[in-house]
Amino acid sequence: MFGRLLWQLLRGNRGRLAIALVAIISGAAAVSALLNMEFDVRRKFEQEFRGLGANLVVSAAPAAGSSERPLLDADKAEAAVLAGAPEGTVAAPFLYVVAHARDANGTLPARAVVVGGTWLDVAPQLSPWWALNAESIPARNDQSRCIAGATAAKLLNAQAGSTLRLAYGDQHLDCAVAHVISTGGEEDTQVFASLMAVQQLAGLTNRVELIKLRVPGSPQAIREFAAQVPAAMPGIQANPIHEIPATEGALLHRIRLLVFSMSMLLLILTAICVLGTMAALAAERRNDVGLMKALGGSIQRIVALFLAELAVLGVTGAVLGYAAGIGLTFWIGEKVFGVRVSPRPEVFFITLLLMIAVALAGVIPLRSLGRVKPSVILRGE
Secondary structure (H helix, E strand, C coil): CHHHHHHHHHHHCHHHHHHHHHHHHHHHHHHHHHHHHHHHHHHHHHHHHHHHCCCEEEEECCCCCCCCCCCEEHHHHHHHHHHCCCCCCEEEEEEEEEEEEEECCCCCCCEEEEEEEECCCCHHHHCHHHCCCHHHCCCCCCCCEEEEEHHHHHHCCCCCCCEEEEEECCEEEEEEEEEEECCCCHHHHEEEEEHHHHHHHHCCCCEECEEEEECCCCHHHHHHHHHHHHHHCCCEEEEECCHHHHHHHHHHHHHHHHHHHHHHHHHHHHHHHHHHHHHHHHHHCHHHHHHHHHCCCCHHHHHHHHHHHHHHHHHHHHHHHHHHHHHHHHHHHHHHHCCCCCCCHHHHHHHHHHHHHHHHCCHHHHHHHHHCCHHHHHCCC
C-alpha cells in the first residue's frame, strides 16, 4: 500500500516535481563537477607544476670566516638527501667552474664561460624549458657530448655537432655539442657537460656545489622536507625556491575556495527551488492529507510518505546529475585548466548524500500539513 501511494503521489504531481527534479539534477551536475576538480586538481597541478622545474636547492653551509667556495661530498650528500626524499623526487647534482672555451679547431680566441657539470640525463627534467628530445639527451657519464646555451654557442660560433674545447688550468675537455638550448635565462650563457668530466677538469673529484631537487607534494610538505635535510648530514642546508611552492600553494588555495563557495551557493539555490516547489505542493495537498487523516492515517505515516517522495527525488536527481557532471568535469578541466580531470568514485556518494539532504529540506513547508483538520476538509472549507 505504501508503495502504491508513493507512486500515485509521484504521478499525480509530475509537473511540479519535474521542476524540483531538474533543479536537483542541475545542482548535482555542477557540484559533482566541482568536487571532482577539488579531489583531482591537486594531483593534476602537482604534475603541471613540475614544468616549473626544481623547487629545492641543497648546498653546503658556508663556513664562518672562510672565503673558499663551500663544496659537498657528492656521494654522502646524495645519499643523505635522497634517503628521506618523498617518492617521485627528482634530483641532480651540479658543479660550476669558469673555464675558457673555444671551438676545437682554434679558429676563434678562447672565451670565458661558465661550465656546469651535472647529470645530463636528469637535469632536463629539472629544467623542462630546455625543451630537449628525451631520446637524444646525452647519457649521464657521456663525457664526449655537452649542451650549450644559445648565447654561449653564438659567442663560440658553435652549433649542434660542433666540437668545443673547454680548458681549466692545465686540464682540457673536448666535447661535441649535442644540443643548443634557448631559455631566456642564465642557462643561455652556460655550457653543460657530464658531472664526472667537469670534476676531472676542475680537479674536484667527487665534489659538487649543490643539488637541485623537484620534490612532489604541497608547499608545506616541501618546507617540512627542507627542514629535515640538515639533520641528515651536518654542514648542508636546504632552501626552497619560494616562488614555485608559493605560486602552487596560492593557486590551489584559490581553487579550493572557489570550489567550496560555488558548491555552497549551488546547494542553497537548489534547496530554495525545492522548497518553493514543495510549498506549492503543500497547498495543493491539503485535501489529500485531510482525507488520509479522516480514513485513519497517522501523521507519522503521512510524513514518512512525503519523505520517501523527497528521497526518491534526491536519489534520482543525484544519479542523473552525477552522470551529467562527468561530462561537465571533462569540459571544465580541458577548457578552463587545460588538463584532463578524472571523475572520482567517492564524489558520487558525496553528491548522493548532498542531494538527498537538499531534497529532504523540502519537508519544511510540508510540516504545515500536520495541522490540517479532517473535519474542515470534509466540510469543504
